Amino acid sequence: MAFRLPTAGTRSAIPVGLLLLLGFAAPLVAIVAYSFATPRSFDVFTSFTLENYAGIFDVENTVWLSFLWSGLFALATVVLLAIFAYPIAYGLNRVFGRWSSLVSILFVFPLFVSENVRLYGWVLFFIKNGVLDGSLKAFGFEGGPDVLFTPGMILAGMLYTYLPFMLFPMTLGLAMVPGDLIDAARDLGAGRFQIWREIELPLAMPGILIGMLLTFVLGIGAIAEAKILGGQSVIVIAHDIEIAFTYSQNWPLGSALAVVITGFIAVLTLAVFGRLDLDRLLGRR
Amino acid sequence: MSDDAKKPKPILQLVGVRKTFGDFVAVDRIDLDVRQGEFLTIVGPSGSGKTTLLRMLAGMDVPSEGNITLHGELINDVPPNKRPTCLVFQSLALFPHKTVGDNIEFPLKVRGVDKETRKARALELMRVVRLPESYHGKNVMKCSGGEKQRVALARALAYDPEVLFFDEPLSAIDYKLKKVLEKELKDLHRETGKTFIYITHSLEEAMVMSDRIGVMRAGRLVQVGTPEQIYAEPADRFVSEFVGEVNVIEVARGADGAWTGVDLPGTYRITPPKDTAAERAFVVVRPEFMRLLAEGEGADNCLEGKIYNEYSLGSRLQYQVHVGQKVMLVEVPRGRLAPLQIDATVRLGFDARDAIVVGN
Amino acid sequence: MNQAQKRNALFISVWTAIVVIAIYLPIVCGALASLSKGRYFGFPVREYSIEWWEKTLDSFEIGMLTRTSFTVALSVTLLSVVIAFFGALAFARYEWKGRRLFQKIVLLPIFFPQPVLGLALLLWFSALGIQTSWITAVFAHMVWIVPVVTLVIAIQVYGFDPTLEEAAYDLGCTRFQVFREITLPLLWPGIWSGMLFAFLLSWGNFPLSLYTAGADSTIPKWLYAKMVAGYTPMVPALGTMSTLGAALALGLGGLVVYLYRRRQEGR
Numbered sequence: 009m010a011f012r013l014p015t016a017g018t019r020s021a022i023p024v025g026l027l028l029l030l031g032f033a034a035p036l037v038a039i040v041a042y043s044f045a046t047p048r049s050f051d052v053f054t055s056f057t058l059e060n061y062a063g064i065f066d067v068e069n070t071v072w073l074s075f076l077w078s079g080l081f082a083l084a085t086v087v088l089l090a091i092f093a094y095p096i097a098y099g100l101n102r103v104f105g106r107w108s109s110l111v112s113i114l115f116v117f118p119l120f121v122s123e124n125v126r127l128y129g130w131v132l133f134f135i136k137n138g139v140l141d142g143s144l145k146a147f148g149f150e151g152g153p154d155v156l157f158t159p160g161m162i163l164a165g166m167l168y169t170y171l172p173f174m175l176f177p178m179t180l181g182l183a184m185v186p187g188d189l190i191d192a193a194r195d196l197g198a199g200r201f202q203i204w205r206e207i208e209l210p211l212a213m214p215g216i217l218i219g220m221l222l223t224f225v226l227g228i229g230a231i232a233e234a235k236i237l238g239g240q241s242v243i244v245i246a247h248d249i250e251i252a253f254t255y256s257q258n259w260p261l262g263s264a265l266a267v268v269i270t271g272f273i274a275v276l277t278l279a280v281f282g283r284l285d286l287d288r289l290l291g292r293r
Numbered sequence: 294m295s296d297d298a299k300k301p302k303p304i305l306q307l308v309g310v311r312k313t314f315g316d317f318v319a320v321d322r323i324d325l326d327v328r329q330g331e332f333l334t335i336v337g338p339s340g341s342g343k344t345t346l347l348r349m350l351a352g353m354d355v356p357s358e359g360n361i362t363l364h365g366e367l368i369n370d371v372p373p374n375k376r377p378t379c380l381v382f383q384s385l386a387l388f389p390h391k392t393v394g395d396n397i398e399f400p401l402k403v404r405g406v407d408k409e410t411r412k413a414r415a416l417e418l419m420r421v422v423r424l425p426e427s428y429h430g431k432n433v434m435k436c437s438g439g440e441k442q443r444v445a446l447a448r449a450l451a452y453d454p455e456v457l458f459f460d461e462p463l464s465a466i467d468y469k470l471k472k473v474l475e476k477e478l479k480d481l482h483r484e485t486g487k488t489f490i491y492i493t494h495s496l497e498e499a500m501v502m503s504d505r506i507g508v509m510r511a512g513r514l515v516q517v518g519t520p521e522q523i524y525a526e527p528a529d530r531f532v533s534e535f536v537g538e539v540n541v542i543e544v545a546r547g548a549d550g551a552w553t554g555v556d557l558p559g560t561y562r563i564t565p566p567k568d569t570a571a572e573r574a575f576v577v578v579r580p581e582f583m584r585l586l587a588e589g590e591g592a593d594n595c596l597e598g599k600i601y602n603e604y605s606l607g608s609r610l611q612y613q614v615h616v617g618q619k620v621m622l623v624e625v626p627r628g629r630l631a632p633l634q635i636d637a638t639v640r641l642g643f644d645a646r647d648a649i650v651v652g653n
Numbered sequence: 654m655n656q657a658q659k660r661n662a663l664f665i666s667v668w669t670a671i672v673v674i675a676i677y678l679p680i681v682c683g684a685l686a687s688l689s690k691g692r693y694f695g696f697p698v699r700e701y702s703i704e705w706w707e708k709t710l711d712s713f714e715i716g717m718l719t720r721t722s723f724t725v726a727l728s729v730t731l732l733s734v735v736i737a738f739f740g741a742l743a744f745a746r747y748e749w750k751g752r753r754l755f756q757k758i759v760l761l762p763i764f765f766p767q768p769v770l771g772l773a774l775l776l777w778f779s780a781l782g783i784q785t786s787w788i789t790a791v792f793a794h795m796v797w798i799v800p801v802v803t804l805v806i807a808i809q810v811y812g813f814d815p816t817l818e819e820a821a822y823d824l825g826c827t828r829f830q831v832f833r834e835i836t837l838p839l840l841w842p843g844i845w846s847g848m849l850f851a852f853l854l855s856w857g858n859f860p861l862s863l864y865t866a867g868a869d870s871t872i873p874k875w876l877y878a879k880m881v882a883g884y885t886p887m888v889p890a891l892g893t894m895s896t897l898g899a900a901l902a903l904g905l906g907g908l909v910v911y912l913y914r915r916r917q918e919g920r
Contacts (some may be wrong), residue, residue: 012694013904015746016743016749017746017748017752018743018750018751019739020740020743020746021739021741021751021755021846023740023802024743024803025758027736028758028759028762028799028800031762031793031795032762032770032796035777038773039776042780046902060902084655094666095665096665096669096672099662103662103665103869104669111669111673114673117674117899117900118677118680119854119857120854120856120899121680121857122872122873123857124859124873124876124880125876125892125895126679127679128683129679129682129683130682132683132694132889133678133682135694137696138694138696139685139696141695142695142697146697168676168679169702171672179898196665221764222764225766226767227763227764228766229765229766229767229768229769230768231768232860236880237750246766246769249769262772266772266773269769270765270769275762277764281757285744285759286760290807290808
């Protein structure tokens with residue numbers, strides 16, 4: 009037991025708590041309030057109507073298409089990244105040894121580079137006369153595939169952007185599997201696949217779940233990939249929200265859309281958080 | 294030794310000290326006088342409350358009830374940094390980012406002592422605990438287990454506290470090193486003349502080093518006495534069993550006044566229990582006082598049984614003998630007897646004067 | 654089993670290498686685009702030139718952007734590290750009622766799409782009548798960066814032994830001395846890493862800055878605006894420079910932590 013006053017923890021939590029109250033909770037409250045305001049107006053707190061929501065859930069409104077695209081992109085990203093990132097997470101824990109720190113840094117660094125720069129680099133790669141196209145032509149081939157500004161490219165961009173968010177929680181999750189459990193299982197006669205399914209996967213599940221949740225939640229609100237790599241081929245929901253807030257000057261509609269998305273995210277997040285032990289995951293073993 | 298005339302004044306006194314955590318009672322009304330300059334060890338099994346008691350003495354926790362006084366002054370609410378005491382933690386709590394010298398000088402540094410004086414004192418302390426001078430600049434985490442213990446001791450002595458508390462410092466050390474450190478700790482106690490309060494779960498450690506021992510169980514002090522007293526005059530069965538494996542026979546007083554065995558039939562000749570009105574008692578016989586009787590040899594109390602197992606305990610041999618439903622333990626020095634066969638029938642005996650009779 | 658293990662290790666290493674190359678490929682492409690002479694990018698580059706780098710370095714507008722980005726990032730770093738330090742103690746060190754709930758609340762801003770957060774903050778500022786500027790951008794950045802820094806420092810706090818503080822207190826320190834002599838030095842690597850994270854995340858942040866920085870422009874904002882309309886090779890030039898700056902900061906920062914740890918252990 010610490011010798012300090014029992015409320016030291018509470019006192020330490022106040023600055024963060026205050027910041028999140030003012031900067032996270034309050035804006036969300038504002039959005040909810042705006043979502044009930046008269047469409048296209050700024051009469052927040054003075055009007056109350058369900059028109060915005062009615063408009064969203066109206067079958068004829070094409071906004072559900074945006075929801076669908078965002079959802080599908082996010083889902084595909086999660087599934088694919090779970091597969092792509094797993095071997096790397098495994099490597100960081102068991103294969104790379106001394107090099108793990110360096111490899112981790114290589115994967116962390118892109119988070120510090122503005123996503124514009126990274127995504128635009130892909131444009132430079134795939135564009136006509138770009139790096140790929142030009143190299144192939146230089147070798148006498150026909151030229152690069154015309155993949156830019158397609159949904160496929162958006163997905164590729166999302167895989168690219170959200171890899172670290174799947175990788176690091178997964179790595180933490182796999183770190184929770186003690187090496188001697190695997191050795192013991194092998195000694196008892198289990199095959200590689202059985203070890204993976206019976207031991208590794210269940211024990212690493214908290215980290216894997218967090219990685220999947222984080223990737224999905226961020227992916228569903230992704231906008232840069234669709235804008236930079238997708239051209240106008242697909243409008244994702246975050247883009248719809250942005251348009252409502254900027255061009256359309258329809259803050260109530262944008263808020264309603266944001267509330268729907270936030271509600272969806274909240275349900276998922278609370279469901280996963282409910283069964284989490286963060287102390288164990290982050291290092292208090 | 295005439296007690297009252299030579300009894301040293303108590304430096305620390307506990308009166309009715311009690312500590313609860315919610316519903317859980319960790320320390321349940323302890324009264325204790327700690328004599329100045331003594332080496333007092335509190336022993337008890339895990340969970341008996343000894344660590345909580347120590348922490349209250351050191352100031353880390355505050356008693357729920359009761360008073361702790363130092364030199365007659367109440368110190369319940371005095372924080373640790375204001376008490377003239379020092380606690381040596383089980384993990385030693387050496388500061389990993391500082392050198393040996395910095396660790397030892399630390400209490401002096403925070404009291405504003407200048408660099409030169411600090412260093413001189415640190416080197417002096419290092420001599421006392423037998424650490425080479427060259428270690429002064431060495432990072433403390435690079436030291437061996439025994440060396441770390443010595444750094445912790447030197448640091449504890451640096452600001453000359455009156456009482457030193459030790460929280461099981463030797464529990465995680467191998468046997469040989471432990472023996473060396475026990476002796477050094479005892480020497481240190483003699484040289485410095487300070488009051489040492491030591492807690493451990495190992496009675497063996499306590500016996501070796503202490504002037505007095507206090508046995509704790511479930512938050513209460515069951516007995517306080519010299520090692521001799523604890524060993525030869527345990528207050529109850531728990532204390533007697535705490536020293537090591539013993540033979541225990543439950544007896545009840547019959548109408549005729551004779552003591553008959555409850556779990557082992559027979560009449561027993563024993564010294565009467567302290568409580569003369571008691572109807573039941575436990576007869577405790579240490580394995581070294583349980584004898585294997587030779588042909589024609591007698592004893593106050595005889596039992597018959599079959600040898601079940603033989604154990605080698607270094608310089609002694611221990612025999613496990615089935616007597617009725619129970620297993621009796623007999624220990625003899627190696628080589629004293631001719632080798633015995635498993636399943637051989639033997640006669641065991643013990644004298645009334647070698648048996649300890651306790652109430653519960 | 655050793656053969657199979659070796660094969661696995663090889664497969665994993667090759668796959669990781671491929672992914673790493675794919676990650677840095679666009680950055681390299683950007684660098685190439687910034688070094689080509691003409692206004693429009695074509696590969697293979699016909700003629701290399703550093704003219705666009707020179708123009709970028711000379712540009713007054715870009716100088717202003719850099720100053721703004723730097724000011725924002727520095728403010729975010731200093732404010733965040735103080736708040737996050739106490740948050741990390743609440744997260745990992747003290748036992749208190751509500752700690753588990755607190756841990757999950759702290760994570761929420763991380764599990765939230767930044768564009769939506771940015772728009773929500775814009776809404777909130779306007780409802781309060783606050784004009785957006787680089788100051789509101791600092792606040793917006795902090796909302797998502799403080800939780801990240803809290804996590805980084807919390808990880809260091811988990812490894813911290815509280816009995817060291819008790820021992821120092823017992824040896825005679827005041828609470829402040831305990832903090833200065835024991836707590837802070839031992840937590841320093843985590844704090845420094847947290848500061849590094851805070852600075853770099855703020856430096857490269859786009860979605861929050863876009864909506865909450867108002868008229869003030871940061872480097873990422875400017876890059877995006879030019880990408881959409883008015884592209885010049887100064888865009889990849891600045892982007893590459895910014896990336897190199899981040900790499901340098903990360904390298905130096907990491908070096909500081911490494912040397913600090915060495916000094917603590919090696920003396």
